[in-house]
Amino acid sequence: MNSTPDVLNRTDRTASSEAVVAVDGLEVVRGGRRVLPGVSLAVPRGVITGLLGPSGSGKTTLMRAIVGVQIVAGGDVTVLGLPAGSPPLRSRVAYVTQAPSVYADLTVRENLEYFLRILDAPAGRIEATIRTVGLDRHADQVVGTLSGGERSRASLAVALLHDPELLVLDEPTVGLDPVLRGELWATFHALAAEGRTILVSTHVMDEAERCDELVLMREGRIVASGTPAALREETGAETVEQAFIALAERS
């Protein structure tokens, strides 16, 4: 057994009392392949936890299991004290997939109006979320005519409608200009400051630096976790990217 970084234990400690998501021995098999061979993880409340790892490392599968839309082969996933995917969680957890999940033949506002009614959220939320994602000028444009980044923001807006306690975001800032990316990250921090928990996946290293907690994934396993500072310190690296490489080599 090689040296497990101390930082792993730090997250586990937080897990005991404040964990919003507790994953224990999660196994997922997809297409005959064990995509997740037994992952354990705790996501603390009120912070931004970043899932960092290359494409194919199992980030999306892990997020899908946490939201409760993934068929799992074994292990336990508990969200807000309930089994993942149980009915009461459907109005407390929001999930944004990598591909925008909105109706391309409706306008941004029409999409939001529909999902708002499904979520039974107050009508005032529509304008607020349109502003949050910066789509004010495109609110009455049909989604199919928007750019890729604008579509992702429309999809993100749906997740913000009902003020969820846990936001699970799969690469929400892909293809966005740096200014807007900065603004969205400020929004994520503001939401976390209000006590909401955010689990966000990314493969952009500068975004990793903006997370409160990081979970590094590689080939379906968690290589390390901890604060960006702790991970850098642990490896003596200057950036999270270098820390990631060092930890990946060590595992």
Place this chain on the structure above:
Amino acid sequence: MSPRATLATAQRVARQLRRDHRTLALVLVVPPALLALLSYILDRQPATFDRIGAPLVGVFPLIVMFLVTSIAMLRERTGGTLERLMSMPMAKLDLLLGYGLAFAALGALQGVVAATVAFGLLGVESAGPEWAVVVLAIATALLGMALGLLVSAFATSEFQAVQFMPAFILPQLLLAGLFVPRDAMPAALEAIAGALPFTYAYDALAKVAADDLDARLWLDVAVVAGCIVLALALGATTLRRRTA
């Protein structure tokens, strides 16, 4: 289940349909145009046109709703919106009934337009009440919708979904008695026809057209309604909250 989510879905689907002007035009214009063509083709065989004219008003909604629904539901599945809805506080039936309401409205509109042209301009005659033909057209629209929802689960592309029309709908039309009366068919085919839902819709339409409003008519209508409910229930089982 909640009326809120059902109605919201019906309005959303209706909005999507309203935005697609070309589809709407095709849905409303093609049936009366084909009826007109058929009346011209059968110009010298008026008896045949009289026999199938009224039942044909109910055939178009079956075909059109089957196609529209199977593709719309396939888009929900492949576009990620179905997964999003299934992770929200929404019952599967809310989604299905929402689709049902929106398409019933479209089927009613289509039935009214086709019936108006058929009875008003083409001289199609129905001995029974003409409104009953329209009501049965709505029933076949719902049947087409329910079957479309069900088969969309087995299609992974729009190419496949479109091919299900000749695979599932055309045999029902051929065997129902539209082209050749069922009692003139080989016994085996007659038996198969008895197991297909459209056969009962066709019989009901033919009975109304002949003003043959007996108890058998209600049995036919009941069978069609039962098939709609069954197809919707089976369709609901294909909507999964968890997928691989």
